[in-house]
Amino acid sequence: MRSPRWRSPCTSPPRRSRSSSTTSPSSPAAPGSGCSVRAVLSTGSNMGDARGFLGGVVKRMLPVRASSLYISEPWGGVEQPPFLNQALLIDAPLLTPHSLLAACQELEREANRVRDVRWGPRTLDVDIVDIEGYTSNDPVLTVPHPRAHLREFVLRPWLEIDPDAVLDGVPVRTWLERLEPQGVRRLEER
Ligand code: A4P
Numbered sequence: 273m274r275s276p277r278w279r280s281p282c283t284s285p286p287r288r289s290r291s292s293s294t295t296s297p298s299s300p301a302a303p304g305s306g307c308s309v310r311a312v313l314s315t316g317s318n319m320g321d322a323r324g325f326l327g328g329v330v331k332r333m334l335p336v337r338a339s340s341l342y343i344s345e346p347w348g349g350v351e352q353p354p355f356l357n358q359a360l361l362i363d364a365p366l367l368t369p370h371s372l373l374a375a376c377q378e379l380e381r382e383a384n385r386v387r388d389v390r391w392g393p394r395t396l397d398v399d400i401v402d403i404e405g406y407t408s409n410d411p412v413l414t415v416p417h418p419r420a421h422l423r424e425f426v427l428r429p430w431l432e433i434d435p436d437a438v439l440d441g442v443p444v445r446t447w448l449e450r451l452e453p454q455g456v457r458r459l460e461e462r
């Protein structure tokens with residue numbers, strides 16, 4: 273069982289760069305001086321104005337990087353329309369992983385997300401895929417996301433914005449190579 277481990281970046285030593293293409297130069301983060309949480313989000317929608325819902329998250333989260341939009345066959349066995357998916361790399365000016373989860377759920381509420389069928393259709397899903405320096409098995413917030421490595425709709429957009437990304441100690445590129453194709457197609461370049 274992986275127990276939650278978290279040290280706020282406000283009190284941690286400077287962040288070590290995991291990938292020069294996606295991390296800003298390390299600098300000591302002092303309390304009150306803009307400390308932040310580096311995280312990867314996966315957004316998805318297959319109801320209503322899907323493009324508008326994903327765009328709304330980008331406007332609110334102001335990601336460091338946002339992937340192209342991807343259209344993907346539904347994963348999980350529920351018959352439903354295809355999804356639009358996107359990956360975002362964010363530096364959230366937040367102090368705890370749970371405050372980031374609360375922010376994600378607030379965005380889902382604003383999109384009138386109804387929790388009905390598990391893995392079923394939704395106006396907006398905002399999942400936390402990974403948080404730098406944090407792991408947890410808590411069902412309220414499991415990090416890394418427990419099904420991310422199984423999902424091309426998560427891995428492919430993530431790889432686009434961070435080609436050196438690592439998930440649970442394994443390169444995201446390798447996780448992707450292990451998957452059978454799942455019908456995920458890039459819609460447009462940003
Ligand atoms: N939770 C725990 N860990 C996390 C995390 N890392 N990020 C908890 C976000 N939430 C996390 O989630 C249920 C609970 O998980 C939350 O209350 C939170 O405390 P939910 O969003 O209410 O329920 P859900 O999304 O229906 O269930 P689940 O298992 O999270 O579904 P997924 O995994 O999000 O899958 N196919 C394609 N092609 N594209 C998609 O985007 N999405 C799904 C939903 C299914 N198939 C899909 C897609």
Ligand code: MG
Nearest residue numbers: 397398399400
């Ligand atoms: Mg979810």
